[in-house]
Each structure stands twice: as C-alpha cells, then as structure tokens.
Amino acid sequence: MSDMKQTLLAIGCLFVAGNAAASSAGEYMAKISDCVACHTTEGGAPMAGGKKFSTPIGDIYATNITPDKTFGIGNYSYEEFEKAVRQGIAKDGHPLYPAMPYPSYAKMTDQDIRALYDYFMNEVPAADTKNKDNEIPLLLSARWPLHVWNWLFVEETAPENKTGQPTDLLARGAYLVEGPGHCGACHTPRGVTMQEKGYDASSAEYLTGAMIEGWYAPSLRNISMSRDELKDLLRMGRSQHDALSGPMSEVVTQSTQYLTDKDLDAIAFYLLNFNHKNGVPVAADGAIVYAPTDGKTLYSMYCSTCHGDDGKGKDFTVPSLVNNTVVNAKDPSSLISVVYQGAETPQTHGNISFKMPAYKEVMSDDEMTNVVNYVRGTWGNGASQATKDEVSAIAK
Ligand code: HEC
Ligand code: HEC
Ligand code: HEC
Incomplete structure (x- = not known):
C-alpha cells in the first residue's frame, strides 16, 4: 500500500473512532467513566499516568493503569482491580x-467492573511509563488518615451484591450520573475532608454546584433547557442557546460524546427530573413525556433576564410588557407569533437593533400557551386567556 493510501486510511479510522460507538462494553464503560481524563498526560501514552492533583499535604499524580507488568497494573487480578476502582485500595493495600x-x-x-477489567487487560496498549513520585512528605504516615476517610464516606454495601443492570430509564440515568459518570466529583460541593457532600439524589447538596480548578460547575438541579438541548450539550458541547467550556468541554470530548442515544435520554431524564417536582410520566415505550411547565416558571426561565421579573423591560432596549398593546390585544396571535418566532427592533440611523430569541424549538404548544397566558394575566394585564388551539394555529 502506498504511504498516501495508508495515511488516508489512518485518517479515516481516526474519523470513525471519533464518532462511532465504542467497540466493546469495557471500552464504552471506560469512556463513560472518563478514566483517561486523569490517567493520561498531554502527549503521553493513553492511560500511562498523568494528571497532577494538589492536595493540602502535597502533590499527587494519577498512575500508569496500562497492563504493563512492571510500571502499570498488569499484575492486578480482577479482585485487586475491583478493590482499587470501587473501594480505593491499591494492590499493595495502601488507600x-x-x-x-x-x-x-x-x-x-x-x-461493568468486569468489562472494564477485560478492557484494561486486553485492549489498552501496555506502556512502560514510570509513575511519578508523589510529592508528599512522609508518604506512608500521611496516607493513614485515608483509611478513616474511607470508613466514613465510602458506601457500606458489599460490592458482591451489585449485580444486574438497571433497566428503567430513571434508574439507568441515576446509575450513569452517580456511578461511572461521577458528575458529582465536580458538580457537588466538598466538605472539610474533601468528601463530596452527598453521592446521590438522597442528599440535598448533591449536584448543587461547586468550584473546580477556578471554574464554577453549576448546579445540575435546576437546568432550564429542553431535553434535546441538554442532550446536544452532552453530545457536542453546544446547543441552540448554550456552549460549554473549560473542564466540561474536556468531559464532553473524552466522555459524554460517546454516550448512546438511549443513555443520553436516561441522563437527561434523571437530571431534568430534579426540576419537575410533580413527577414526569414515562410512556410505555420508554419515550419521555414531560409534564408541561407552568407559565410563571417558564417566564422566569426564558423571559425575565430581558423583560424583568416585573415585566417592565429595559429603557430603550427591551419593551415593557406591562399595559403593552401586543400583550393585551383581544386576539393573541401577534403575541404568540413574537414568542414563537422571535423579533428584532428595526435598525435605524444611530440605533443598533436588539433581538428577541425565537422559542419554537424550546417550548411545547402547551408550554407556549402557559407562558403567553402568564404574561396576559400578570402585572395588571387583564387580557383573556389564549387557548392551545390558537397557539397551534400559529405554530402551523
Ligand atoms: C478524577 C481523576 C481520576 C479518574 C477519573 C480516574 N482515576 Fe484512577 N486514580 C486517580 C489518582 C489521582 C490515582 C492515584 C491515587 C493515589 O496514588 O493515592 C488513581 C489510581 C488508580 C488505580 C491504582 C493504580 C496503582 O497504581 O496501583 C487504579 C487501578 C485506577 N486508578 C483505575 C482507574 C480506572 C479504571 C478509572 C476509570 C474507571 C479511573 N481510575 C479513573 C485519579 C483518577
Ligand atoms: C471535571 C469536572 C466536571 C465533571 C466531571 C463534570 N462536569 Fe459538568 N461542568 C463542569 C464545569 C466547570 C461546567 C461549567 C462549564 C461552562 O460554564 O461552560 C459544567 C457544566 C455542565 C452543564 C451545563 C449546565 C448549564 O446550566 O449550563 C451540564 C448540563 C453538565 N455540566 C453536566 C454534567 C454531567 C451530566 C456530568 C457527568 C456525566 C458532568 N457534567 C461532569 C465540570 C464538570
Ligand atoms: C434576549 C432578550 C429577550 C428575551 C430572553 C425575551 N425577549 Fe421579548 N423582546 C426582546 C426585545 C429586544 C423585543 C423588541 C423586539 C421588537 O421591537 O420587535 C422583545 C419583544 C417582545 C414582545 C413584543 C412587545 C412589543 O411591544 O412589540 C413580547 C410580547 C415579548 N417580547 C415577550 C417575551 C416573552 C414572553 C419572552 C419569554 C418567552 C421573551 N419576550 C423573551 C427581548 C427579549
């Protein structure tokens, strides 16, 4: 084969690898668990060790977890691997x-742990990269409090009880976010001993937002976007209204872009559930049917940043909705059209134009009806309520 052909083939493979699903169950789990994020340095062999963590007692480095028998974890048995990954105890017994x-x-x-083990032992290329020494003085004596830490915070359930795979969409979402996805590692605030203040939805502080490496990882409990937008963000790092940056863009590149559509559905379902206190029905075929959100909530999610909580807008840029003729018109069609397709002030001499976004991709007809009626019936506005049929007519 010519060099050219070989190069093209290699590029083709790279391209496929970037988009295609992972080839084995173990590779998929390694991606969803994002092992590579910490265990690889820039330019270094995959999983050959890497990221530095500054701790109150000194710097520590993620180790070589390739199957190399001298420098990696090639001598780990399944039991030893399980103990390291689920219980935080290395082969030689140190926490x-x-x-x-x-x-x-x-x-x-x-x-899933078994699949991971098979993947690390058989599919990850061995690399003879020596581990960096941890820069912690008196390493052994500094490590012993970790035993206490483990005893305090690591789940008690015997690992051998964890068999089977959750099938229900919500349970699958909880599993992916709380387990392999370890989203709380960045999105949950930490306490004095570095433990996350909660490792699942039963804790009120779980996923309520935290500072991480100078970035703020926001609360995932009040995400105000549609399911499809959330899925787009996790799959591509951007969506119609949002884009991710910093550590989260690495999470997308190395991990969440590989999620299957079904697993993305499960994660979105689980996260958005924090927002829908009244419960969200799931159709029998597993498709998600959201209960429409009420008008007041929708207004504060989508409109209040520009038009204000009081509906008064901003002088010269955003119109007031109080006593507004479009809002209070007997026929709600113009109001619905503005919300549905957005609007823009005319650009005139000396005036730049201001834009109002379109909401046709964001809200269901039911939700559009709710927000329109909230605006028509609040701040002294007393217009009659629009019907869903009137909204659907504009949507057509
Ligand atoms: C957020 C960072 C991070 C992620 C993600 C991560 N690790 Fe680690 N891992 C570390 C650090 C740091 C150490 C070293 C800790 C120490 O020395 O006390 C470590 C140590 C280990 C060890 C012990 C290795 C040895 O040298 O004895 C194993 C095994 C391991 N990790 C496997 C995994 C696997 C498998 C995954 C994915 C499922 C993973 N890690 C994901 C940070 C991470
Ligand atoms: C390494 C740290 C880290 C991990 C792990 C992490 N995140 Fe993030 N995440 C962030 C940061 C930082 C931001 C803020 C990024 C920005 O503002 O662009 C963020 C932003 C987000 C956002 C956007 C929120 C919004 O309202 O705009 C979503 C959604 C999200 N993360 C979901 C997840 C999920 C789901 C997981 C687990 C699969 C996860 N994150 C794991 C650090 C992390
Ligand atoms: C990014 C800022 C922004 C957001 C968010 C926004 N608007 Fe607007 N809105 C504007 C601007 C600017 C105009 C003026 C457009 C024009 O003159 O055509 C406008 C115009 C309107 C009008 C027409 C008022 C008139 O007098 O013609 C209505 C009604 C309206 N918005 C309602 C809403 C509702 C309801 C929402 C939430 C679903 C919303 N807007 C979200 C900026 C915004």
Whole structure:
C-alpha cells in the first residue's frame, strides 16, 4: 500500500473512532467513566499516568493503569482491580487518595467492573511509563488518615451484591450520573475532608454546584433547557442557546460524546427530573413525556433576564410588557407569533437593533400557551386567556 493510501486510511479510522460507538462494553464503560481524563498526560501514552492533583499535604499524580507488568497494573487480578476502582485500595493495600473518584465508582455493577477489567487487560496498549513520585512528605504516615476517610464516606454495601443492570430509564440515568459518570466529583460541593457532600439524589447538596480548578460547575438541579438541548450539550458541547467550556468541554470530548442515544435520554431524564417536582410520566415505550411547565416558571426561565421579573423591560432596549398593546390585544396571535418566532427592533440611523430569541424549538404548544397566558394575566394585564388551539394555529 502506498504511504498516501495508508495515511488516508489512518485518517479515516481516526474519523470513525471519533464518532462511532465504542467497540466493546469495557471500552464504552471506560469512556463513560472518563478514566483517561486523569490517567493520561498531554502527549503521553493513553492511560500511562498523568494528571497532577494538589492536595493540602502535597502533590499527587494519577498512575500508569496500562497492563504493563512492571510500571502499570498488569499484575492486578480482577479482585485487586475491583478493590482499587470501587473501594480505593491499591494492590499493595495502601488507600488511594480520593482524587480517584472511587466513592462514585463504588456504585458500579459487577458486570461493568468486569468489562472494564477485560478492557484494561486486553485492549489498552501496555506502556512502560514510570509513575511519578508523589510529592508528599512522609508518604506512608500521611496516607493513614485515608483509611478513616474511607470508613466514613465510602458506601457500606458489599460490592458482591451489585449485580444486574438497571433497566428503567430513571434508574439507568441515576446509575450513569452517580456511578461511572461521577458528575458529582465536580458538580457537588466538598466538605472539610474533601468528601463530596452527598453521592446521590438522597442528599440535598448533591449536584448543587461547586468550584473546580477556578471554574464554577453549576448546579445540575435546576437546568432550564429542553431535553434535546441538554442532550446536544452532552453530545457536542453546544446547543441552540448554550456552549460549554473549560473542564466540561474536556468531559464532553473524552466522555459524554460517546454516550448512546438511549443513555443520553436516561441522563437527561434523571437530571431534568430534579426540576419537575410533580413527577414526569414515562410512556410505555420508554419515550419521555414531560409534564408541561407552568407559565410563571417558564417566564422566569426564558423571559425575565430581558423583560424583568416585573415585566417592565429595559429603557430603550427591551419593551415593557406591562399595559403593552401586543400583550393585551383581544386576539393573541401577534403575541404568540413574537414568542414563537422571535423579533428584532428595526435598525435605524444611530440605533443598533436588539433581538428577541425565537422559542419554537424550546417550548411545547402547551408550554407556549402557559407562558403567553402568564404574561396576559400578570402585572395588571387583564387580557383573556389564549387557548392551545390558537397557539397551534400559529405554530402551523
Ligand atoms: C478524577 C481523576 C481520576 C479518574 C477519573 C480516574 N482515576 Fe484512577 N486514580 C486517580 C489518582 C489521582 C490515582 C492515584 C491515587 C493515589 O496514588 O493515592 C488513581 C489510581 C488508580 C488505580 C491504582 C493504580 C496503582 O497504581 O496501583 C487504579 C487501578 C485506577 N486508578 C483505575 C482507574 C480506572 C479504571 C478509572 C476509570 C474507571 C479511573 N481510575 C479513573 C485519579 C483518577
Ligand atoms: C471535571 C469536572 C466536571 C465533571 C466531571 C463534570 N462536569 Fe459538568 N461542568 C463542569 C464545569 C466547570 C461546567 C461549567 C462549564 C461552562 O460554564 O461552560 C459544567 C457544566 C455542565 C452543564 C451545563 C449546565 C448549564 O446550566 O449550563 C451540564 C448540563 C453538565 N455540566 C453536566 C454534567 C454531567 C451530566 C456530568 C457527568 C456525566 C458532568 N457534567 C461532569 C465540570 C464538570
Ligand atoms: C434576549 C432578550 C429577550 C428575551 C430572553 C425575551 N425577549 Fe421579548 N423582546 C426582546 C426585545 C429586544 C423585543 C423588541 C423586539 C421588537 O421591537 O420587535 C422583545 C419583544 C417582545 C414582545 C413584543 C412587545 C412589543 O411591544 O412589540 C413580547 C410580547 C415579548 N417580547 C415577550 C417575551 C416573552 C414572553 C419572552 C419569554 C418567552 C421573551 N419576550 C423573551 C427581548 C427579549
């Protein structure tokens, strides 16, 4: 084969690898668990060790977890691997620093840990990269408090009880976010001993937002976007109204872009559930049917940043909706059209134009009806309520 052909083939493969689903169950789990994020340095061999973590007692480095028998984990048995990943205990018995998110991995099923082990032993190329020395003085004596830490915060359930795979969409979403996805490692605030303040939805502080490496990882409990937008963000790092940056864009590149559509559905379902206190029905075929959100909530989610909580807008840029003729017109069609397709002030001499976004991709007809009626019936506006048929007519 000519060099040219070989190059083209290699590029083709790269391209496929970037988009295609992972080739084995173990590779998929490794991607969803984002092992590579910490265990690889820039330019270094995959999984050959890497990221530095500054701890109150000194710097620590993620280790070589390729199957190399001298420098990696090639001599780990399945039992030893399981103990490291789910319980935070290395082969030689020393407790791992909790930068390694084993309190989350503790929730992973036997089946997934087994698949991971097979992947690391058989599919990851061995690399003879020596581990960096941890820069912690008196390493051994500094490590012993970790035993206490483990005892306090790592789940008690015996790992051998974790068999089977959750099938229900909500349970699958919870599993992916709380377990392999370890989303709380960045999105949950940490307490004095570095533990996350909660590792699942039963804790009120779980996923309520935290500072991480100078970035703010926002609360995932009040995400105000549609399911499809959330899925787009996790799949591509951008969506109609949003784009991700910093550590989260790495999470997307290395991990969430590989999620299957079904697993993305499950994660979106689980996260958006925090927002829908009244419960969200799931259709029998597993498709998600959201209960429409009420008008007041929709207004504060989508409109209040520009038009204000009081509906008064901003002088010269955003019109007031109070006593507004479009809002209070007997026929709600113009109001519905503005919300449906957006609007723009005319550009005239000396005036730049201001834009109002379109909401046709964001809200269902039911929700559009709710927000329109909220605007028509608040701040002294007393217009009659629009019907869903009137909204659907404009949508057509
Ligand atoms: C957020 C960062 C992070 C992620 C993600 C992560 N690790 Fe780690 N891991 C570490 C750090 C840091 C250490 C070293 C801890 C120490 O030395 O106390 C470590 C240590 C280990 C060890 C012990 C290795 C040894 O040298 O004895 C194993 C095994 C391991 N990780 C496997 C995994 C696997 C498998 C995944 C994915 C399922 C993973 N890690 C994901 C940070 C991470
Ligand atoms: C390494 C740290 C880290 C991990 C792990 C992480 N995130 Fe993030 N995430 C962030 C940061 C930082 C931001 C803010 C990024 C920005 O503002 O562009 C963010 C933003 C987000 C957003 C956008 C929120 C909004 O309202 O705009 C979503 C959604 C999200 N993360 C979901 C997840 C999910 C789901 C997981 C687990 C699969 C996860 N994150 C794991 C750090 C992380
Ligand atoms: C990014 C800022 C922004 C957001 C968000 C926004 N608007 Fe607007 N809105 C504007 C601007 C600017 C105009 C003026 C457009 C024009 O003159 O045609 C406008 C015009 C309107 C009008 C027409 C008022 C008139 O007098 O012609 C209505 C009604 C309206 N918005 C309602 C809403 C509702 C309801 C929402 C939420 C679903 C919303 N807007 C979200 C900026 C915004």
